[in-house]
Amino acid sequence: MKMVTKPGKLGRTVYLFLVDGMLIDTGPALLLEELVSFYKQNLFELVTMTHSHEDHTGTAWWIKENRNVPIYIHPNGKRICENPASYPEYRKITWGVRKPFKVLPLKTSIYSSNVRWEVLFTPGHANDHVSLYDKHSGRLFAGDLFLTQEPKIIMKDESIPLMMDSIRTLLKLDFESLFCSHNGFVPNGRNLLTQKLSYLEELYDKIEHLYRKGYSIEEIKKLTFPKKYRLIEFSKGEYDTLHAVTSIVQDIKKRS
Numbered sequence: 001m002k003m004v005t006k007p008g009k010l011g012r013t014v015y016l017f018l019v020d021g022m023l024i025d026t027g028p029a030l031l032l033e034e035l036v037s038f039y040k041q042n043l044f045e046l047v048t049m050t051h052s053h054e055d056h057t058g059t060a061w062w063i064k065e066n067r068n069v070p071i072y073i074h075p076n077g078k079r080i081c082e083n084p085a086s087y088p089e090y091r092k093i094t095w096g097v098r099k100p101f102k103v104l105p106l107k108t109s110i111y112s113s114n115v116r117w118e119v120l121f122t123p124g125h126a127n128d129h130v131s132l133y134d135k136h137s138g139r140l141f142a143g144d145l146f147l148t149q150e151p152k153i154i155m156k157d158e159s160i161p162l163m164m165d166s167i168r169t170l171l172k173l174d175f176e177s178l179f180c181s182h183n184g185f186v187p188n189g190r191n192l193l194t195q196k197l198s199y200l201e202e203l204y205d206k207i208e209h210l211y212r213k214g215y216s217i218e219e220i221k222k223l224t225f226p227k228k229y230r231l232i233e234f235s236k237g238e239y240d241t242l243h244a245v246t247s248i249v250q251d252i253k254k255r256s
Contacts, residue, residue, distance in 0.1 A: 013182060013183075013184070014027050014028065014031070014055055014181065014182065015179070015181055015182065015183075015184045016035070016038075017179055018042055018044055019112065019115075019139070019141075020112040020113045020114055020115050021043070021044055021045040021046070021112050021113035022044060022046050022048055022110075022112035022113075022115075022117075023044040023046070023047045023063075024047075024049075024050065024132065024141055024179075025048075025049055025056040025057070025143075025181060026049070026056065026057055026058060026059045026060040026063060027055065027056070027058055027059055028054060028055045028058035028059070028094075028095035028096050028098075029054065029058035029059060029095065029096030029097055029098050029099070030058065030095055030096035031058070031059070031096075032059050032096070035059045036059070036062060039059075039066075039067065044067075044069060045069055045112070045113060046069050046070050046071070046072065046110075046112065047060065047069060047070070047071040047072065048071075048072045048073075048106070048117075048132065049071070049072065049073040049074075049077065049103070050129060050130055050141065050142075050143030050144065050181060051073070051077060051125070051126040051128050051129040051130070051143055051144065052073060052077035052081055052126065052128050053126060053144070054085060054087060054091060054095045054096070054098040055095045055181075056143075056144075056181065057073075057081055057098055057101075058095060058096055058098045060081070060098075060101045060103070061098070061100065061101040063101075064101040064102060070104050071102075071103045071104065072104050072105070072106045072110060073103045073104075073105070073106060073128060074105070074106050074119075074121065074128040074130050075105040075106070075128075076127050076128035077103070077128030078103055078105055080128070081103045082100050082102060082103060083100055084099075084100050085097050085098045085099075085100075088236065088238055090234055090235055090236070090238075091235075106130060107119065110132075115134050115136070116134075117132045117133065117134055118132070118133040118135065119132060120132070120133060120169060122143070122145050122166035122169060122170065123159070124145065124158060124159050124160070124161075124162035124164070124165070124166045124167075125143070125144045125145055125147070125158055125163065126144070129143055129144065129145065129166070130143065131143055131166075131170060133173055135173070135174065138174055138175045138177070139175070139177075139179070140170065140173060140177070140178040141179045142170065142179065142180055142181075142189070142193075143181050144180075144181050144182065145166055145167065145170070146178065146180045146183065146189065146193060146196065147180065147182055147183070148196075149192055149195050149196045149199060150196070150199045151163075151196075151200075151244070152225055152227075152229075152244065153225075153229050153231060153232065153239050153240060153241050153243075154239065154240075154243050154244050154247075155238055155243065156237075156239075156243050158243060158247065159251075160203065160244055160247045160248050160251075161248060162247075163200065164197060164200050164201065167193055167196060167197045168197065170193060171190070171193060171194060171197070175189065175190060176189065176190050177189050178190070178193070203224070203248070204248050206224060207220055207245055207248045207249065208248070208252050210223060211252055212252075217242070217246060218242075220245050220249075221241055221242050221245045224241070224244075224245065225244070225245075229241070
């Protein structure tokens with residue numbers, strides 16, 4: 001079962017998935033009324049979060065208070081979820097204010113009613129991001145790892161090199177389609193993830209070439225991403241093309 005909701009502020013659709021008695025993610029607080037209606041109409045035995053961002057965890061507190069089901073997240077996200085929201089004002093306006101809630105740490109696998117899901121640590125978008133995989137059916141829930149084929153503007157805490165490693169992890173699995181938290185069912189997911197990895201590898205090589213020629217990070221940004229994005233100003237720099245460059249340069253320095 002799949003539910004689609006549309007918060008609209010950033011033009012993104014948010015998908016929640018209910019599969020074999022497991023709810024994957026809980027959407028943003030801004031959609032509490034609509035989601036509570038869904039929760040009351042559908043039974044589920046547990047909740048698994050792909051990561052702690054507020055558009056994925058925003059109504060988990062309601063489930064914790066009103067439904068006797070366990071909620072799981074990667075251990076890196078436990079403290080974040082159990083404390084009041086500490087993200088910037090523009091994100092509170094966009095997604096609402098997430099209330100704190102108690103959560104259990106994920107291990108390397110988790111069981112829904114009839115399925116054993118592999119829990120794959122796939123950081124890059126967030127340092128508590130996981131993907132869920134059922135090897136028998138080939139179903140892959142990739143959270144926010146796919147999102148778009150050619151990312152140019154990313155959050156300050158994101159990492160292009162980690163994203164590349166996580167995509168490589170998923171491409172080792174036997175799947176063709178995937179489920180994305182902001183694109184829904186992606187029938188050609190393997191092909192699109194492969195294309196995204198190729199784009200990121202080319203981006204990495206370009207930035208490394210410029211860096212080794214002596215260009216500064218700001219100069220590399222202007223040469224690589226000349227377009228100005230409104231989201232940079234709206235987010236006061238939390239989203240920026242600069243972060244893509246910085247994350248790659250930091251990785252180059254580690255390898256040097």
